[in-house]
Amino acid sequence: MLPYFTREFGNAASRTHVFGWRAEAAVELARERLAHGIGARDAREVVFTSGATESNNLALLGAAAAQRGRRDHLVCVATEHASVLEPCRALARGGFALTELPVDRAGLVDPADVARAITDRTVLVSVMWANNEIGVIQPIEAIARVCRERGVLVHCDAAQAVGKLPLDAAASGVDLLSFTAHKLYGPKGVGALYVRSGRPRVRLEPILHGGGHEAGLRAGTLPVPLIVGFATALELALAEREPEALRLAALRDRLLARLRAGLSGVFLNGDAERRLPGNLNVGFAGVDADALLAGMPELALSSGSACSSAKPGPSHVLKALGLPDDAVRASIRIGLGRTNTIEEVDAAAERIIGEVNALRAAKGAESRTEPAA
Numbered sequence: 001m002l003p004y005f006t007r008e009f010g011n012a013a014s015r016t017h018v019f020g021w022r023a024e025a026a027v028e029l030a031r032e033r034l035a036h037g038i039g040a041r042d043a044r045e046v047v048f049t050s051g052a053t054e055s056n057n058l059a060l061l062g063a064a065a066a067q068r069g070r071r072d073h074l075v076c077v078a079t080e081h082a083s084v085l086e087p088c089r090a091l092a093r094g095g096f097a098l099t100e101l102p103v104d105r106a107g108l109v110d111p112a113d114v115a116r117a118i119t120d121r122t123v124l125v126s127v128m129w130a131n132n133e134i135g136v137i138q139p140i141e142a143i144a145r146v147c148r149e150r151g152v153l154v155h156c157d158a159a160q161a162v163g164k165l166p167l168d169a170a171a172s173g174v175d176l177l178s179f180t181a182h183k184l185y186g187p188k189g190v191g192a193l194y195v196r197s198g199r200p201r202v203r204l205e206p207i208l209h210g211g212g213h214e215a216g217l218r219a220g221t222l223p224v225p226l227i228v229g230f231a232t233a234l235e236l237a238l239a240e241r242e243p244e245a246l247r248l249a250a251l252r253d254r255l256l257a258r259l260r261a262g263l264s265g266v267f268l269n270g271d272a273e274r275r276l277p278g279n280l281n282v283g284f285a286g287v288d289a290d291a292l293l294a295g296m297p298e299l300a301l302s303s304g305s306a307c308s309s310a311k312p313g314p315s316h317v318l319k320a321l322g323l324p325d326d327a328v329r330a331s332i333r334i335g336l337g338r339t340n341t342i343e344e345v346d347a348a349a350e351r352i353i354g355e356v357n358a359l360r361a362a363k364g365a366e367s368r369t370e371p372a373a
Helices: 018-038 052-067 082-093 111-117 140-149 224-239 241-262 289-294 316-320 325-329 342-368
Strands: 046-049 073-077 097-101 122-126 153-157 176-180 191-195 266-268 279-284 331-335
Touching (some): 018 046, 052 082, 052 122, 052 153, 052 176, 052 191, 073 082, 082 097, 097 111, 111 122, 224 241, 241 266, 241 279, 279 289, 289 331, 316 325, 325 331
Parallel strands (some): 073 097, 122 153, 153 176
Antiparallel strands (some): 046 191, 176 191, 266 279, 279 331
16 A cells, blocks of 8 residues: 555546556556455446445445435345444435334344335345344345345445455345455455446446546545555455454354353354354343443453444344343444454453453342442
8 A cells, every 4th residue: 555655646537647547557456356356247346435334325325316206115124234224214214115124033134024025116125244243144145036036126235244254246146235445454444335237237326426436426536545455455355264264263162162161141142153253242141231341441342333332322233133121231242353362362251251240249239238228
């Protein structure tokens, strides 16, 4: 990325001088590398955005605008990221019908439920490839087949899946797929939307206007250094994806085993098998997750989505699983990544066990205290 911050500082949209040409060449090479990495058939199917949130908004709002007056129904899943749920709900406030599909106790949506939800007015179905909170991997290919049979677009938020799971955009049958660099250890502030080419054509209206960039789908000067870093990050992630997935799954399982060995009342949220290798979402009976996290600020843990942290409240994902309120409030999300070691996992387990025991002891002492007369 460094040369494109300094000596190669041209604007990729400048067509009249060599500085712009070199910037454009870097962008187009990155586009080709990203397309190859996600299994797109054509590099032009990759549209650059500021991240998965914008990609999701472009897919949903853009498809709805392109079909307004002809189709006015959207389908999504109750456990979707806020950047899918909120645009869908905004469209519903503007006159669209919206169906939010339930999930089972493991967090999975049934493709048969998708089929039943589709009507002749349905514009698009949006289903997350892998959940950001509970790591559950949805049956995307089966859902895409249902949508294709009914002539409905299928969009997939794949921010958590790209670079971590076997993923082929073209083979999966999805029409639109959102992904982002920072989930791959790339730079923050850049993402992309895969827009399938061919027939039937995927029609989108832009949500940003002002320059006709990205084949008219996304106006704005392209951040060349970020795009270059995005492509490199994906290639690095894919080069080590399989051994890293095995390593992370082993660390995740070790962490869960140590927590269960040291504590009673530990429960796993989400399917035990169909989940991201580095995701662990666990609850501790009788413990308030916010109090638990407050006691361990040196550990980067959360009680929900990082993108929702500005909106306090129980996790909508855990509530969609049908968990009682006390179980929702007792749950934390743990993400394991490339730099984590066995020693760190063991230390984190001991730290969590100690804090859970302290909170339970304090709660027990409080419950035994007689109220003042």
